[in-house]
Amino acid sequence: MSFRAADPKRPSLFYLEMHLSDRCNLNCRSCSHYSPLFQKNAPHPSLRAFKKDLSRLASLFSDVGKIRLMGGEPLLNPKAHKFLPVARKSFPNTDLRLVTNGLLVPTMNRATVESIRNNEVTVDVSNYPPTSEKKDEIKAFFEANGITYNFKTNRVVTTFFKPFALRLDNADFSYECPSAGFCVNLRNGKLAKCPMLMHVNTLNAHFGMHFPTEGLIDIYENEITGDEILVRLGKKVALCEQCVNVRAPWEAYGKSVPQISDWVVDADSAQ
Ligand SMILES: C[S@@+](CC[C@H](N)C(=O)[O-])C[C@H]1O[C@@H](n2cnc3c(N)ncnc32)[C@H](O)[C@@H]1O
Ligand code: SF4
Ligand code: SF4
Numbered sequence: 001m002s003f004r005a006a007d008p009k010r011p012s013l014f015y016l017e018m019h020l021s022d023r024c025n026l027n028c029r030s031c032s033h034y035s036p037l038f039q040k041n042a043p044h045p046s047l048r049a050f051k052k053d054l055s056r057l058a059s060l061f062s063d064v065g066k067i068r069l070m071g072g073e074p075l076l077n078p079k080a081h082k083f084l085p086v087a088r089k090s091f092p093n094t095d096l097r098l099v100t101n102g103l104l105v106p107t108m109n110r111a112t113v114e115s116i117r118n119n120e121v122t123v124d125v126s127n128y129p130p131t132s133e134k135k136d137e138i139k140a141f142f143e144a145n146g147i148t149y150n151f152k153t154n155r156v157v158t159t160f161f162k163p164f165a166l167r168l169d170n171a172d173f174s175y176e177c178p179s180a181g182f183c184v185n186l187r188n189g190k191l192a193k194c195p196m197l198m199h200v201n202t203l204n205a206h207f208g209m210h211f212p213t214e215g216l217i218d219i220y221e222n223e224i225t226g227d228e229i230l231v232r233l234g235k236k237v238a239l240c241e242q243c244v245n246v247r248a249p250w251e252a253y254g255k256s257v258p259q260i261s262d263w264v265v266d267a268d269s270a271q
Contacts, residue, residue: 005175010062017185018058019065020074020083026101027253029262030160031187033195036258037074037206044077047086049188054090056219057186060226063093068124069100075108081115088119099124102131102151105138113145115208125151128250132156159247163196164211164264166242179242184233190216192230207260210265212238 021044024035030066040086055066067087074080080098087096102125125131125138135153142149154247177194184191185198192198200211215237217229246265261267 010060011230012048012063013057013061013063013226013230014064015182015184016057016064016067017183018050018087019067019071019185019187020070020080021045021072021077022199023076024071025076025103026072026073027128027258028128028160029163029251029253029258030248032161032163033070034199034202034206034263036253037202038072045187046080046081049109050083051086051090053161053186053189053219054086056189058090058136060219060224060229062226064094066095066097067091068097068099069121072106073101074098075100075104075112077179081109081111082118084121096121097124097150098122099126101126101128101225102134106134107142108141113147116147117145121148123147123149123151125149126157127152128252129159130252132254157250160250161265162246162248162265163244164242165244165246166264166266171209177243186219189220189235190218192216192242193233193237194239197237199240203263206258209260209264214238244252 017170019033022033022038022042022118024038024041026035029036031094043199051078056237069080069083071077077083081114083097083099087094096119098121100123105123105125114123116255123142127135131138132153135151137150139151141147142151183194184194187198197213197215201213204211217232218224238270244265259267
């Protein structure tokens with residue numbers, strides 16, 4: 001890995017998430033990236049746009065502390081292996097991660113295995129109950145293939161948060177950012193403070209809702225700087241006013257269908 005000298009003109013961005021796929025093979029209730037709402041044949045993000053956006057980001061920021069490539073389930077993208085070197089070349093010093101629910105790890109193809117190793121990627125596995133059932137197989141695959149991974153096998157996910165509320169007068173609601181500001185997302189030239197904002201138009205379109213969408217930052221805006229982006233990322237957006245941190249048991253949809261109440265704690269009161 002090469003090391004780039006710190007650049008006094010470009011600040012460092014602490015954290016970044018990007019999707020390699022919007023869809024998912026598990027479909028958890030209340031997924032904060034709304035993956036269960038994406039069609040099974042939704043096109044995968046474009047490699048060309050991914051490359052262009054990271055190149056632009058590298059002109060604005062000297063480094064990104066951690067980049068987590070995810071989705072959706074990133075291993076559903078058959079070209080996942082082509083995205084990893086692009087991220088690594090754009091930010092040679094970053095802590096590069098591939099975030100997965102683990103279920104497809106044992107069937108990962110050779111190109112992906114090699115790309116993970118060659119680009120010094122750590123695989124973060126979220127330990128859902130179905131993942132936990134396959135934990136030995138998943139770990140054995142990583143170990144046999146020399147892949148660095150982070151898989152907290154003793155901590156199974158049991159709850160997920162429901163992100164939003166319609167009413168803002170309920171004393172039980174906490175308005176603290178449930179992501180603590182550590183979930184900046186980049187897609188098609190726009191940065192969002194969090195995935196809920198980046199993809200909220202998907203929730204709006206699916207259920208006919210009107211959650212506020214403003215607050216995306218155009219990284220191609222004329223004369224924008226990394227410092228200006230950091231200032232804007234630090235500000236609350238309108239959606240934050242409706243964001244709550246209410247936890248519910250983790251569940252996968254299976255044959256059931258997503259409901260608005262999976263994302264909105266007081267959806268029933270509005271009907
Ligand atoms: C959206 S997933 C994408 C990657 C992969 N499909 C996975 O689940 O690891 C990225 C991370 O967001 C977390 N996440 C998604 N929705 C959540 C929710 N409603 N509450 C808590 N964590 C959530 C997941 O557990 C995972 O660690
Ligand atoms: S595994 Fe669950 S959290 Fe991850 S993208 Fe799929 S639905 Fe969302
Ligand atoms: S909407 Fe605002 S408060 Fe909620 S997770 Fe996103 S940035 Fe945090």
